[in-house]
Amino acid sequence: MKKILSFSLAVCVLLSVFPFHTTLAAEDNWRSGGILAPAREQLVPAGPVWVRWSAVPNAARYIVYLDDLPGETVPAANSETFEAELYTVEVAAHTVWIEAQLTNGESILTEPRTFYVSKKGIGFFSELSNMEEMNLSWYYTWSANPSNQKAVSGLDFTPMFWNGSANQSRIGDYKTILGCNEPDHPDQANVSAANVAKNWWPSFVSSGKRLGSPAAAWEYENKPGQWLYDFMELIKQPDGSYPVDFIAIHDYAGWPGNTDEGADQIAGFRSKIEDLWNRYRKPIWITEFAVANWPSNQDDIQSWGYTKQHVYDYMDKLLTFINDCPYIERYAWFSFGDPDGNRYGESAGSHAALTVRSTGELTRLGELYRDKGNPDKTTASALLPNKTPNVSSADVWAREAILSAIEKGFVPADLRTDYTGVITRLDFCRLAVRYMEYSTGKTVDEILSEKGLRRDGTVFTDVTNSDVLAAYALGITSGAGGGKFNPYGQFTRQSAAGMIMNLHRAMGIDVSDPPPSGFADADKISVWSKAGVDYCVSAGIMAGGSGNVFNPDGAYTLQASLVTFDNMG
Numbered sequence: 001m002k003k004i005l006s007f008s009l010a011v012c013v014l015l016s017v018f019p020f021h022t023t024l025a026a027e028d029n030w031r032s033g034g035i036l037a038p039a040r041e042q043l044v045p046a047g048p049v050w051v052r053w054s055a056v057p058n059a060a061r062y063i064v065y066l067d068d069l070p071g072e073t074v075p076a077a078n079s080e081t082f083e084a085e086l087y088t089v090e091v092a093a094h095t096v097w098i099e100a101q102l103t104n105g106e107s108i109l110t111e112p113r114t115f116y117v118s119k120k121g122i123g124f125f126s127e128l129s130n131m132e133e134m135n136l137s138w139y140y141t142w143s144a145n146p147s148n149q150k151a152v153s154g155l156d157f158t159p160m161f162w163n164g165s166a167n168q169s170r171i172g173d174y175k176t177i178l179g180c181n182e183p184d185h186p187d188q189a190n191v192s193a194a195n196v197a198k199n200w201w202p203s204f205v206s207s208g209k210r211l212g213s214p215a216a217a218w219e220y221e222n223k224p225g226q227w228l229y230d231f232m233e234l235i236k237q238p239d240g241s242y243p244v245d246f247i248a249i250h251d252y253a254g255w256p257g258n259t260d261e262g263a264d265q266i267a268g269f270r271s272k273i274e275d276l277w278n279r280y281r282k283p284i285w286i287t288e289f290a291v292a293n294w295p296s297n298q299d300d301i302q303s304w305g306y307t308k309q310h311v312y313d314y315m316d317k318l319l320t321f322i323n324d325c326p327y328i329e330r331y332a333w334f335s336f337g338d339p340d341g342n343r344y345g346e347s348a349g350s351h352a353a354l355t356v357r358s359t360g361e362l363t364r365l366g367e368l369y370r371d372k373g374n375p376d377k378t379t380a381s382a383l384l385p386n387k388t389p390n391v392s393s394a395d396v397w398a399r400e401a402i403l404s405a406i407e408k409g410f411v412p413a414d415l416r417t418d419y420t421g422v423i424t425r426l427d428f429c430r431l432a433v434r435y436m437e438y439s440t441g442k443t444v445d446e447i448l449s450e451k452g453l454r455r456d457g458t459v460f461t462d463v464t465n466s467d468v469l470a471a472y473a474l475g476i477t478s479g480a481g482g483g484k485f486n487p488y489g490q491f492t493r494q495s496a497a498g499m500i501m502n503l504h505r506a507m508g509i510d511v512s513d514p515p516p517s518g519f520a521d522a523d524k525i526s527v528w529s530k531a532g533v534d535y536c537v538s539a540g541i542m543a544g545g546s547g548n549v550f551n552p553d554g555a556y557t558l559q560a561s562l563v564t565f566d567n568m569g
Contacts, residue, residue: 130360184227197234240454394419410434419559426487494552498532
């Protein structure tokens, strides 16, 4: 009887312990292999980066970290795998982790996963099939068909519907698709903006994919860019938004060797890109660019033409700008025929060829394209996320409120340091917009849409920040006069009070008729800020100092700003 009892107790102990050990084993496996994508040290295209991971037992939610900063929070559900979208255009090594917050209040983290980001791609056609390694992160084929060639095997592919509607049956699992190719060119898609907007574009929108605009050739009826401008106006929504996620363009420099005044090809390219950004506030893909000219004007054909060195220098300088530009997501150089081949002919731009087509050997220009725009593979962090923000640089009196503000989620990552420094006008606007989103539970774009407002990229000549333009549209801030905003100007206490009152008014809070604050230095408070000071003091958001003074022109620090916003709840 004792032996049977002992055996029974042993079985009970094993049954009670087995699930616990199973859970621990599952958690250990998840720590080491829970992240499914991106793969270890994978090179991925810039822009949205899709992180996929497996489920872990007893998870309540997952938090995705990119480079030590928390990103999207994903609730646990009855699913074996989960996915979240991160975003970066920084050409660099990056690290991702997943934190699983368990139902028992504990948390576990995956091991850090390093991956690399590049903007560099190529428009791929059969003549490049024996191309040597180019350090590319993506490609397209001017069609919905990926290539089976070894040269682009394993690269991210983006389908294009060259001339027509988006065929739903051919989109598959691709997350991004491109619109038609050069609709403004008589030898390419050759279709009006009205036709594309009315008859084709609804199929693109209904696909639910991330959409690139039709890629215009640009020189349309001697009206550069007009086809794209017309198209964007035709698809514009009543709320002022555009149903495209990024703008695709082409650019071909005609004579990079021209050094005449006003003929700087790099400056012209930058101006074109900056104008598009200011118009639409959409990321930009350069799906074709190179040096070309019709008819020929190259040095090996005509003595007055541009040289291979001109093209090399042009690419070198331009790629530096493109890779550093925060609103250019991707690019793809167009490789013309080389002197040993006849694709498109030497007259178009053989000096822009990346390869010798007959051998696949890289030209000198191809070697430059291979070597530029690659991430530094030595810079990724190997540390786990720091879940407790470091606020040691803040004064002791401000630290608790700063931690509270960070926890609420409205403090941008780059404003979590140098807390005693004076905040700029631009950064206070950013905080105001983030706080508004936190407090209302709506994005600023949703708020603008509800109010029938939109950002105006032409209102200031010295700032293009989307938060500043949103704050201006909502009446939270105003300019410094003369079409200037003075984004990096010193921010004062009375400026903060005025902006906070405007912020509350934009949020629908009654700010009318605040009682006088009665400060001894009231005569020093500017007329435009007096109501704001009275309101903030009466609402308990701001206070004066010793001697009953407000010190309206005193500099406002980052830590004081965070305490102020945290005081608002």
